[in-house]
Amino acid sequence: MSPTDRPALRIDILTLFPEVFGPFLQTSILGIAARKGLVEYHLHNIRDYSPDKHQKVDDRPYGGGPGMVMRCEPVFRCYEAVRDMDERAGRLLLLTPQGRQFDQAMARDLSRSGRLIVLCGRYEGFDERIRRGMPAEEVSIGDYVLSGGEPAAMVVADATVRLVPGVLGHEESAQNDSFADGLLEYPHYTRPAEFRRMKVPDVLLSGNHQEIEQWRREQAVKRTRSRRSDLLGHEDERMESKNG
């Protein structure tokens, strides 16, 4: 056992629907990481921190208009209570489509942060004073609108936890992943060597590791160029616009 019992990463999720996270966080890599003691997940229901007897967490918007707004009091109270449950400050993420777009580089940074507090929104949005009064980084997972931040919290937790050292069996597995080196992954094959007249490329059966390595690199570059040329360096982009 290590001198402290602290996991490498503690993730606190603040949400109105903690029940949706259970199986997800206990399954596969995320579950294994927790059972190994490398990460801890703590779910907190924002409703439990509402100051009034009806535990109201939303209210009508000042100025009128459709939908409801998440109230300040439960969110601030929940955040402050959770913050004080561990001495590490870590990073506070507010999940919103208005945030900076989540990517692999952010996942890598977060995996080294020691602690993440993730705040999931619902309804039309947060009272603006939650943004103004909390030290939160606003994060989005892409250009589409979700009904709430919960699926985004799962995305952030998954991408982050798998990068915590020791979580993946062999560390090179994460190294080879799409985006780790800025390229999409090369094609994978397993047995049988032929399936419905589709053959595994000969080079993979050759046993020549240098040639296999070279083939994979070429395939990764080719695939990235055809599907996601935006991921390639500016040199390639200039070349392509000159040639195209």
Ligand code: 6GU
């Ligand atoms: Cl973080 N939240 C919501 N509600 N919608 C989103 C999102 C987050 N990221 C993309 N769409």
